[in-house]
Amino acid sequence: MSxxxxxxxxxxxxxxxxSTRFLRSxxxxxxxxxxxxxxxxxxxxxxxxxxxxxxxxxSRPGRGAPDFFSSITENGLFVALAALTIEMALFLxxxxxxxxxxxxxxxxxxxxxxxxxxxxxDRLRLLAVKxxxxxxxxxxxxxxxxxxxxxxxxxxxxxxxxxxLSGSQIGFGAGLLRVLAAALYLxxxxxxxxxxxLFVSTLTEQPIGATLATVIFSAASLIADSIPQVxxxxxxxxxxxxxxxxxxxxxxxAWTGIxxxxxxAAGYIVVFFLxxxxxxxxxxxxx
Amino acid sequence: xxxxxxxxxxxxxxxxxxxIVFVGAGSLIxxxxxxxxxxxxPRSAAQLLVxxxxxxxxxxxxxxxxxxxxxxPSLPGIGGGSSDLSSLVSGSHTLRLWYDGPDHVRLALLGQxxxxxxxxxxxxxxxxxxxxxxxxxxxxxxxxxxxxxxxLQGEATMTPQAAADAALKAISPxxxxxxxxxxxxxxxxAYLLTLQPKSSNSLVGSVQxxxxxxxxxxxxxxxxxxxxxxxxxxxxxxxxxxxxxxSSVFGFNPPPGTKVTQEKGEPRSLTGKKTxxxxxxxxxxxxxxxxxxxxxxxxxxxxxxxxxxxxTLLQKLPEVSGTWGSGRLLEGTxxxxxxxxxxxxxxxxxxxxxxxxxxxxx
Numbered sequence: 001m002s003x004x005x006x007x008x009x010x011x012x013x014x015x016x017x018x019s020t021r022f023l024r025s026x027x028x029x030x031x032x033x034x035x036x037x038x039x040x041x042x043x044x045x046x047x048x049x050x051x052x053x054x055x056x057x058x059s060r061p062g063r064g065a066p067d068f069f070s071s072i073t074e075n076g077l078f079v080a081l082a083a084l085t086i087e088m089a090l091f092l093x094x095x096x097x098x099x100x101x102x103x104x105x106x107x108x109x110x111x112x113x114x115x116x117x118x119x120x121x122d123r124l125r126l127l128a129v130k131x132x133x134x135x136x137x138x139x140x141x142x143x144x145x146x147x148x149x150x151x152x153x154x155x156x157x158x159x160x161x162x163x164x165l166s167g168s169q170i171g172f173g174a175g176l177l178r179v180l181a182a183a184l185y186l187x188x189x190x191x192x193x194x195x196x197x198l199f200v201s202t203l204t205e206q207p208i209g210a211t212l213a214t215v216i217f218s219a220a221s222l223i224a225d226s227i228p229q230v231x232x233x234x235x236x237x238x239x240x241x242x243x244x245x246x247x248x249x250x251x252x253x254a255w256t257g258i259x260x261x262x263x264x265a266a267g268y269i270v271v272f273f274l275x276x277x278x279x280x281x282x283x284x285x286x287x
Numbered sequence: 288x289x290x291x292x293x294x295x296x297x298x299x300x301x302x303x304x305x306x307i308v309f310v311g312a313g314s315l316i317x318x319x320x321x322x323x324x325x326x327x328x329p330r331s332a333a334q335l336l337v338x339x340x341x342x343x344x345x346x347x348x349x350x351x352x353x354x355x356x357x358x359x360p361s362l363p364g365i366g367g368g369s370s371d372l373s374s375l376v377s378g379s380h381t382l383r384l385w386y387d388g389p390d391h392v393r394l395a396l397l398g399q400x401x402x403x404x405x406x407x408x409x410x411x412x413x414x415x416x417x418x419x420x421x422x423x424x425x426x427x428x429x430x431x432x433x434x435x436x437x438x439l440q441g442e443a444t445m446t447p448q449a450a451a452d453a454a455l456k457a458i459s460p461x462x463x464x465x466x467x468x469x470x471x472x473x474x475x476x477a478y479l480l481t482l483q484p485k486s487s488n489s490l491v492g493s494v495q496x497x498x499x500x501x502x503x504x505x506x507x508x509x510x511x512x513x514x515x516x517x518x519x520x521x522x523x524x525x526x527x528x529x530x531x532x533x534s535s536v537f538g539f540n541p542p543p544g545t546k547v548t549q550e551k552g553e554p555r556s557l558t559g560k561k562t563x564x565x566x567x568x569x570x571x572x573x574x575x576x577x578x579x580x581x582x583x584x585x586x587x588x589x590x591x592x593x594x595x596x597x598x599t600l601l602q603k604l605p606e607v608s609g610t611w612g613s614g615r616l617l618e619g620t621x622x623x624x625x626x627x628x629x630x631x632x633x634x635x636x637x638x639x640x641x642x643x644x645x646x647x648x649x
Contacts, residue, residue, distance in 0.1 A: 277298070
């Protein structure tokens with residue numbers, strides 16, 4: 001694989017000079033894999049399906065329609081928001097879990113991990129590069145969904161002024177900017193889930209097990225978040241603040257939830273990356 | 288690094304310590320602010336009441352957290368996360384408030400992906416709901432400006448001191464009023480005023496009011512049921528910024544495609560809409576008892592023996608009977624409601640036995 005070749009070639013580079021070659025090779029690996037490309041295409045499905053379904057049905061979704069759906073016919077940008085709302089629960093976490101669970105355990109199961117480590121690449125650097133690949137995929141997946149939603153929405157329903165949740169309106173450009181901000185915010189949340197996936201991936205040599213564990217972690221967090229009796233644990237759940245991206249569509253913007261979400265994401269990233277390091281730097285690589 | 292090589296298990300300290308730091312940072316910050324609470328000079332209950340009346344606020348923007356745990360069965364479609372105003376009776380909610388004098392007020396109830404707004408901008412009163420894209424508009428008579436927001440204006444002849452004394456005197460037969468130290472509300476030091484019913488028949492254990500140390504505006508109200516350590520009802524600021532907000536937050540223009548209802552005449556009061564009190568008011572209500580143990584007896588339309596969803600819910604309530612007849616009883620942590628078979632509704636912040644006594648007396 002290219003990652004192995006890159007690692008081998010890294011021997012010649014001086015240790016102090018940070019080469020981006022390893023990172024570039026990892027990004028090529030993540031985005032070049034057929035299964036990841038297919039995954040990204042699958043993620044495009046919901047926004048396409050939503051927009052065509054709403055366009056073709058004569059009755060517009062009225063009162064009682066799920067969040068953001070009722071506004072789709074007024075402004076195409078809402079297709080992206082509706083798609084993000086739908087995929088936030090399962091599709092996007094699944095995509096991130098698949099890539100992050102595969103990151104270390106996948107190399108271990110195909111036997112390429114030991115070749116990566118026979119060359120003097122610091123294990124911390126290997127983890128950092130692996131995580132950078134996960135983060136890039138998390139943002140790419142979110143942005144692909146958003147871009148598909150914006151594109152389908154604007155083509156089928158048109159753009160124009162965006163009506164905020166507070167009832168005031170902003171121009172199309174400002175609206176597009178807020179949709180982009182919402183996508184980047186959600187990307188941060190999925191990057192945090194990716195850190196959990198990276199840690200789980202260092203525990204096992206079965207990538208499918210790591211992926212499943214990460215999906216279960218995200219789903220269990222969603223379930224716990226919906227049980228009011230354990231409300232004391234809610235602020236610590238990884239998924240708790242994901243829905244706060246809706247606060248970007250108020251006037252003025254309510255930043256509290258966004259700030260909590262970014263703080264929580266940063267916490268998850270640092271803690272689970274360090275846990276992955278603690279595990280991986282002493283791990284016996286046997287396969 | 289050498290010690291890490293020799294004892295690899297030490298590496299696990301890094302993620303554990305970071306996790307503790309991240310979780311603890313929030314409480315650490317509040318601990319630092321709590322250290323500032325000694326700044327407030329002690330004040331008596333009467334002084335605090337004077338302070339509250341003298342409080343003049345130029346403007347305010349803030350976030351309010353509201354939570355209700357009234358011990359009533361949760362109704363479908365009502366509760367946390369909803370942006371419907373009627374959902375405030377249970378669960379917890381976040382509201383945002385902007386205030387720039389009584390003529391410019393905006394209150395927004397934040398739902399997960401929705402929002403309900405009540406905006407008063409001069410003579411215009413707007414309500415907006417993002418769920419149905421609907422708005423109502425009513426024009427307020429300009430001479431009524433300010434009347435509804437300061438209920439104490441009729442007593443303007445009294446000095447605040449006299450008014451505070453009168454208020455304390457009026458409630459002292461039934462209530463003990465004490466100051467209860469200080470607390471931190473919305474990151475600001477605040478005095479605590481505690482009202483405690485003297486009657487042992489009341490379900491209300493105590494009412495705690497936090498009064499901001501600098502602006503003397505009440506910033507939190509908590510109602511505790513008897514014997515409860517957690518408030519059954521709590522409304523308080525989580526962020527509080529004195530100072531006039533930007534005038535743009537009060538501007539409201541219904542977006543295109545909005546269903547706008549024009550309301551004629553007197554605007555319906557929000558509280559009336561929420562509690563449905565206007566319906567009860569029309570039906571010859573009678574108050575039995577006084578103070579904290581007063582019980583409201585009113586005739587009510589027969590809602591129990593219907594077949595709608597409300598009736599189905601009510602039929603699940605336990606059936607009770609006595610010398611006064613029989614009916615359905617709803618027992619909350621702070622209040623009891625009795626719907627009798629002969630079409631009366633009895634409400635009070637008292638245990639059911641007092642409701643029965645009130646019925647027997649009436």
